[in-house]
Amino acid sequence: MGLFWLVLFVGIISVTGASREKRSVLKKRALEWSMAIFFSSLVLWGGFDWEGHFQFIHQIEWEMLFILDWGPIIFALDGVSLFFLLLTTFLIPICVLISQKSIRFLFKEFLLCLFFLEVFLVGVFLVFDLLLFYIFFEGILIPMFFLIGIWGSREEKVRASFYFFFFTFAGSVFFFFTILFLYRTTGATDYFLLLNLRLSPNVQKWALIGVFLSFAVKIPLIPFHIWLPQAHVEAPVAGSVILAGILLKLGGYGVLRFSWPLFPAASEYWSPVIVFFSVLAVVYGGLMTCRQVDFKRLVAYSSVAHMGLVPLGVFTHIIEGLVGAVFLMLAHGFVSSALFIGITYLYDRHHTRLIKYYRGLALTMPLFAISMLILSLTNMGFPLSSNFVGEFFSLLAAFKYHLGVGGFVVLGVIFSVVYSLSLFNRISFGGGSNYLLFNRDLSRQEAFVMLPFLVIIFFGGVVPFFILDLIRNCLVFSPIG
């Protein structure tokens, strides 16, 4: 664990040290270091105990400031956070690779933003102290704000980054209040300590509302979702990838971590409400997605629809639902990032995001078409793809929770076909378009960026038990479940 942090910080220092003028050196160094981070997280996986409980526990005695004696701060990994860590460290080198061309100015600052983002994300997944969690959770906003605001694509970008900041921050304020509230009632912000305390149901109810509001904005659940399409549309590709791939999963991760283990009575109490909102997210998100004309918006709304299944799975509190929610988040992290990357390839070529200008790309860009086909199928939960596993489990849990809930959520399956396939059908089939003048298929670099996603998606669907068993063991044996 210590090694991991070391690699991370050395990487940042090394990138900072590189000259601003030499883009290729800069890119190479960033790529090498982010790959190193990825491999060190793979090493963590290699050393991971199959039972999935908390391990690699690393305590830091917080006594640098002698005034505040905060007690030890614990960094740890378990079966769930391990895979989110892997997802994060996997996506960062990809982001470096894909934004090499699209980021035209301030490249070094961009890379540094990415690295700081990685630090914060890793921190969120590893730390087990409420206040520090909050700090990391909020810290993400800063580099993300810059990513959207500076390197975004149009004039709307300022507004989009404002939306993003406003919504997330407004949600997080409640989280902060909750932390203070909990500190007042219990005198602790340490996660493990809080796990062992039994809070009175009334306290739990209020605390859960605060926590859930902040995560609901991040997931995003339906009434709080309008920042997402805005932010996605304006963000540069790396921003979109990180948004879709990891940031949305933070909400789900937080819900999983903080709802049932800390506030079991309140979760039981609120679960019908939350399940209702999740169902709303799935159905409403699906309908919204069907009507989008801008493909980046379409993919963004499809994430809303898919991520609606996550709180549903968590709050059914059935083991299938929990496992399914985690797996769905991971799978969706890969698929939607890959979809954004694929769509950005198109945008880079033709500079429009409106679907109606695209037609017949299967003729001129077969590699692109086949990868988009696989991604669209995965997005709609096709069997043998990783999304199917997660989606199936979530639906199963919803069905077991209540037949009506299951019946509504299943509608989402139809909508997902409509939007995924109609997007794919429109951009890749039909005669050649008059608007598209210079068609090139994916270059070698672009294809190789896409390839790991496809491989992971496929193996996630055919042999999911490598990941699934670990998650399940973690959820069953550790106090989270």
Next chain:
Amino acid sequence: MYLLVLFFPLIGAVLVGSFGRKIGEKGAGVLTSCCLIISLSYSVFIGAEILFNSTITYIKLWKWFDSGSFLVFFGLQFDCLVVIMLFVVFIVSTLVHIFSIAYMRGDPHVPRFMSYLSLFTFLMVVLVTSDNFLQLFIGWEGVGLCSYLLINFWLTRLEANRAAIKAMLVNRVGDIGLLLAMFLIWNVFGTLDFSSVFNLVFCCSDQIFFICLFLFLGVVGKSAQLGLHTWLPDAMEGPTPVSALIHAATMVTAGVFLLIRASPLFDVVPFMLVFITIIGVLTVFVAGTIGLVQNDLKKIIAYSTCSQLGYMVVACGLSHFSIGLFHLMNHAFFKALLFLSAGSLIHAMIDEQDIRKMGGLLQIIPLTYIFFIIGSFSLMGFPFLTGFYSKDLILEVTFGQYYLIFVYWLGCFSVLLTAMYSIRLVYYAFFSNTNSKRAVFASLKEGEGLLLAPLGVLALGSLFWGYLCKEIVWSFQMGLSPMLFFKIKMLPVIVSIMGALGVIFVLFNFSSKILFFLFSLYTFFGSAWQINSFFNFFFIKKIYKTGHLIMNLTVDKGVLELVGPRGLVQFLVRQIQRLSDLQSGQVFNYALVILIGVVIFIWGGFLGRGF
């Protein structure tokens, strides 16, 4: 051997799909066909082993999902039903592969086509051989995907795109039925394995009704029964070999296969069986009437497929599942023959599909004519051809059900319809005076040998297969053959001959306009009973409108923006505007403020002193 039969088509598909450019057009065809032939021979061996020893083979592969209480393995199961389906799939698929080498020659995307075909075969085999519902679902969705890709094979045509997406979407509605059924099965039985579920059916029959209902929804989607049948005729936009393989012989029969596979479940709920029978027979009738007035060669055959699938469903609904299977097998032969000979005809006519523009082809393509007529007669159930053995049996069995006697009469009437549209098709294509241009007509010629060889094999099957196999398939499910009057027994044949003669008489004597004097009825049938527009008007448009108007404009861009950021910004701006109005820059305003301030201050001071 059991695994190879599964994976040979996949190997072919992957090789040709990824290295198609290197292998070339000819290589692609030969490679995939060879893989298929090997698989076919294996399936024959397996058939011999399983069928004659009446054993069942299970193969467990690796674990797929496991959440503690929910455990699914990849596994294969070979029993009599599977073996017969395997044989049907492989023989039709092999012949279609060989046929399409000749049919698709010159197309730049032959490797892609062959790869899709082989992939389809693989997925169909996965569907057939799986030993649990979830793995069946892979194949179920997978064949839908391949159907989508193959309908869309000529991807520049807008019609093909629309048909493809329609097929996928309508299929998906059916898939949801299967999905719901799986959830319910898991809720009730706690497992998805066939062998476990079917041994537990007697425990809880009230929930099984819903399971069967949802399963049947899946069947309706996949097997194009009434209500969700609209995708099948549109799917004819695909290349003709595809129609023969997917939309006649194999994929659409997957639904019937599921019915037969889940027969222990259906047997428990008699009411469901009645429902199935009624839907089946309505499909038979409606599809027959629509087929009567179509003008597209392939659409006629598509509606006839629909109608024949209805017969299979009727057989299953009467709990005579083995007869359903028998008809499925026979139907695969004669319908594949019909489609392939239609393909040969279209090939000869240089891609003309409208029967009104054909005619007089008897002298030009006699071999195709022979195959066509064999297929048609077999379809009509002409005595002692393949179709006769199963179709006639289904009708006899329906007569045995006294409370559903209208099923029998509708079925018999549909036999008349079958005869009518078949003969009409043959008449228009081969006998009537030609309507094509002289230059075109003079240049027409029969296809090459490779095109006709598969037709020959299928024609032999359509002639003799029913006779050869009737004992084998009947033996799966013992049951008394119904006792019937001679008149009733002969009725379907008589009706069929009557229909054929009637159509010939009418067509030779009148033009088609006088024939269908009920013009309104004609257009009603011609527009397929308005089912498409019904769905479009009542569901699709409404939902889309809701999605746009209510969700997108009112809620997302309206209420949420107003309550959320935009409203907040406007609110703050307005308030701050009001606040800044105080700073008017005029002295007496400031003086008033000072005065008010002083008054409050002093008053506050007094109050403070007072208390």
